[in-house]
């Protein structure tokens with residue numbers, strides 16, 4: 001990558017040094033911290049984030065930042081770092097500390113060795129998203145070192161449990177840990193493009209309860225599997241009301257697990273399915289659940305008077321969309337532009353911790369982080385060091401624009 005030639009607009013005495021995007025970002029810190037974080041096996045399930053959270057808290061304190069551990073269940077914790085300001089309207093950067101399992105495929109690079117080869121760091125979590133967490137910390141450390149005193153706090157919300165249920169971010173909402181916040185920046189991998197919308201996540205579970213009978217006399221039973229096969233078609237054919245979103249496209253519905261029956265000669269009395277729905281800002285998740293319940297109950301009544309159906313949801317995160325004209329979006333685009341050129345602005349089909357945080361605090365979000373989005377959860381996951389350093393530079397500039 002060519003050394004950049006754009007002067008740092010907020011700090012003119014800082015001359016870029018060779019090999020550095022900007023000399024105020026400590027490149028070695030970004031690299032070492034990313035590698036140290038990868039070596040903690042915070043694989044979810046079960047998570048085990050407490051050790052890595054404690055380590056990160058200590059590192060932040062060594063770098064002159066405040067830190068507070070937020071214990072969840074045994075062995076699991078969030079950690080919140082802080083560069084203190086005077087007023088409200090905090091700028092929150094967030095990243096998760098858990099990673100998905102290495103998976104069944106062969107890796108060329110050991111998943112937890114954090115090898116650094118040819119300008120890339122390899123390992124589970126390098127891209128999704130311990131590299132992003134390290135970039136945030138390096139940015140805040142650089143600001144602290146240079147005596148930056150923000151007008152509101154700059155917070156580092158490092159969460160547990162993002163990969164399953166967003167439990168850490170939810171706790172930060174339930175406990176008011178981010179009270180006074182004004183902006184949220186999610187450092188999930190975006191190749192440093194700027195995503196301002198994400199789909200809602202709605203997991204619906206449906207159970208059909210019929211009546212068992214000998215397989216040779218099916219007329220005596222109520223076949224739950226047969227009912228469910230019809231319900232699946234009904235769900236897939238149903239056109240839910242929505243307005244198509246420019247950034248997110250259409251909503252989706254996918255029936256992803258099914259279980260029912262236990263013997264070839266027994267009419268099954270129970271069948272369960274799990275349905276993954278991704279919703280748009282024009283939809284209301286709770287209304288969608290009610291529509292599914294009505295469809296299921298209506299079909300059950302048609303099928304057999306003794307067929308009962310249960311519908312519930314255990315994951316319900318709203319869709320989010322930040323207006324392009326929001327100050328947060330403008331500032332993020334400006335920060336990226338000054339470091340690496342004009343970013344694309346778009347949306348993502350998945351949910352992030354923002355869905356558990358933004359509605360509670362009523363704040364806008366952007367997703368902007370180092371690493372290729374398609375690299376997450378892959379074997380030989382890796383991240384480019386140059387992007388990590390650029391990310392840190394972008395975050396430091398963003399803090400200066402928004403709370404400087």
Ligand SMILES: [Zn+2]
Pocket residue numbers: 096128129162188376
């Ligand atoms: Zn992630």
